[in-house]
Amino acid sequence: MSKSILLIIGGGIAAYKCLDLIRRAKERGIDSRTIITKAGTEFVTPLTVSALSGHKAHTDMFDLGSETEMGHIQLTRMVDLVVVAPATANLIAQAAGGLASDLASTSLLATDKPVLMAPAMNVRMWNHPATQRNVARLKADGVHFVGPNEGAMACNEYGPGRMAEPLEILAAIEALILGPQPLKGVHALVTAGPTHEPLDPVRFLGNRSSGKQGYAIAAALAAAGAETTLVSGPVAIAPPAGVKLIKVETAHEMLAATESALPVDVAVFTAAVADWRPEEIASGKIKKTSGPPPSIKLATNPDILASIARAKLRPRLVIGFAAETENVVVQAVQKRSKKNCDWIVANDVSHGVFGADRNKVHVISADGSEEWPEMDKHDIANRLVARIAKALETAA
Ligand code: C5P
Numbered sequence: 001m002s003k004s005i006l007l008i009i010g011g012g013i014a015a016y017k018c019l020d021l022i023r024r025a026k027e028r029g030i031d032s033r034t035i036i037t038k039a040g041t042e043f044v045t046p047l048t049v050s051a052l053s054g055h056k057a058h059t060d061m062f063d064l065g066s067e068t069e070m071g072h073i074q075l076t077r078m079v080d081l082v083v084v085a086p087a088t089a090n091l092i093a094q095a096a097g098g099l100a101s102d103l104a105s106t107s108l109l110a111t112d113k114p115v116l117m118a119p120a121m122n123v124r125m126w127n128h129p130a131t132q133r134n135v136a137r138l139k140a141d142g143v144h145f146v147g148p149n150e151g152a153m154a155c156n157e158y159g160p161g162r163m164a165e166p167l168e169i170l171a172a173i174e175a176l177i178l179g180p181q182p183l184k185g186v187h188a189l190v191t192a193g194p195t196h197e198p199l200d201p202v203r204f205l206g207n208r209s210s211g212k213q214g215y216a217i218a219a220a221l222a223a224a225g226a227e228t229t230l231v232s233g234p235v236a237i238a239p240p241a242g243v244k245l246i247k248v249e250t251a252h253e254m255l256a257a258t259e260s261a262l263p264v265d266v267a268v269f270t271a272a273v274a275d276w277r278p279e280e281i282a283s284g285k286i287k288k289t290s291g292p293p294p295s296i297k298l299a300t301n302p303d304i305l306a307s308i309a310r311a312k313l314r315p316r317l318v319i320g321f322a323a324e325t326e327n328v329v330v331q332a333v334q335k336r337s338k339k340n341c342d343w344i345v346a347n348d349v350s351h352g353v354f355g356a357d358r359n360k361v362h363v364i365s366a367d368g369s370e371e372w373p374e375m376d377k378h379d380i381a382n383r384l385v386a387r388i389a390k391a392l393e394t395a396a
Pocket of ligand 1: 191251269270271272273274275301302303304305306319320321322323335
């Protein structure tokens, strides 16, 4: 099941970093519900926040007594964690004093979920005994803190008070909501996206792979604690946080990048590698003439999965994907032995899986075939990573 947070955005210049936090959390399968304090709306707009999170951004600019708004308290119960970022001196003081004078402070008082605060304020405000007293009281109440970091501040002073970076906050969020990391110490490799095989400087052969499933798997592996390298063909999605990204264009580049990432414990091959490439790449743009259209002579690309599955440094667990349009399981069983991989995740692509957010797969291993219900690609990634963790644990 995917995780969610309630992000309370306070009124500080660091509020802009929350936009990146929401985006990166989403890539890792963490949904963000949001409340922006009145002061927070001076720094980020509800429109931007709701566009990024995909949900209405609640603000303090309403009547707390109104029945429709009372429902927002429910938000604090639905989520796995409440995050306050930036946690201003005022929000910290309100929470420490148990005040419920607006939606943000009311939510902090009403929640039964863990709370994480990312303070951000002027260095003197942070060092003030009142703030330090409030922080100590909140810590005693069980509130978690990430940062503040030390550095140059927007107010031209230097010292502690800078809000932690989005990736640091995300790591703290994951540590709190994902619990133990079963893949700590494990090295993982994922290939994702299509490859582009050039014909000339402006044209290429490619395919419709969006990279979504592979990116979700890389994110889930990293969230489970694995040191993850993602070798990706050209895609339009942002890389997951905490993952080492190697961008490539062609199958040959993907093979070289994959080989250079070895040794790893587990490798997941989700890339839709072009089976063929133009045998020759024209040095200039091929000109349109009045004669017959040019014909393209193709050469066979290397099979990256098959090559790594037979390599000297073969990962302990090699997982391939198989996109089929008919006899999905039968084809995938054959592919598993032909390519010497441990598992094949097979999906039926006759109904437009490429680019979609959901997928339906069969997982084929030496133990037989397992049919999974249709799920969000992030949920498939999480379930696959749980299976990987179990397999590596058994093999260890
Ligand atoms: O043979 P087919 O392309 O259907 O096999 C799919 C699986 O093999 C996927 O895991 C894909 O990432 C991998 N593959 C590869 N290199 C190729 C072709 C496929 O790694 N050239």
